[in-house]
Amino acid sequence: MSDRQADACSTENALHTRWAFDVTPGRERHVALQLQELGCTDVERPTKGYVIAHCDPTTVPVIKRLSGVVRALPLLDTDLFEDRSNVEPLLAKVADVVQVSSGPYAQMTGIVRALDGEDVLVDVSLMGRVVRVRAKATHVSVMPLPEPWR
Structure with missing residues (x-):
């Protein structure tokens, strides 16, 4: 989805309050803190390079201009990141x-x-x-x- 489509989606349909922000790797924590300061709730960092939050669609253009934010994508209820927090990591063996x-x-x-x-x-x-x-x-x-x- 292009930035233009995301903008149209945010202005046409205010139901898209959950957003995924594509973030420069290593800047996730910084962006998450700024999102909280802008009033976003349920801020998560599910995987490297992404931050997910519930945001007011009117704040999305401001968020897109934050340092480290590459693009913003509205999420539907069907768009889910896999919860990997309780998955046991594979233990490494010699020669792996x-x-x-x-x-x-x-x-x-x-x-x-x-x-x-x-x-x-x-x-x-x-x-x-x-x-x-x-x-x-x-x-x-x-x-x-x-x-x-x-």
Whole structure:
């Protein structure tokens, strides 16, 4: 949906009070705080790059101009994000390919080389060299193997 369609939707139908805001990754917290200051309620950050809130349609043009907001999309009752808060993360094993989700090595992929209590030692490639990094087991996610490798 284009910005023009979203604007038309917001002015034609005031029933769209629930909005998904596409946000620059890393700016979700900042945008969520600004939405609360603008009077939005039920502000959630369901996944990286998105903020969802109940907002007055008249505030949406102001929100679109906030730093970090890429676009605003009206949500219907059928548009739902999967609640993943109670899903158990897959525990990494030695030799699993994982992606680090936080810290200085966030978004890097590597291979688990050792498990050390609550920590995982992961070999990642940094500037062409293999570097072993330590991350919390809860901060890595197991990446599925491509079908031909199974």
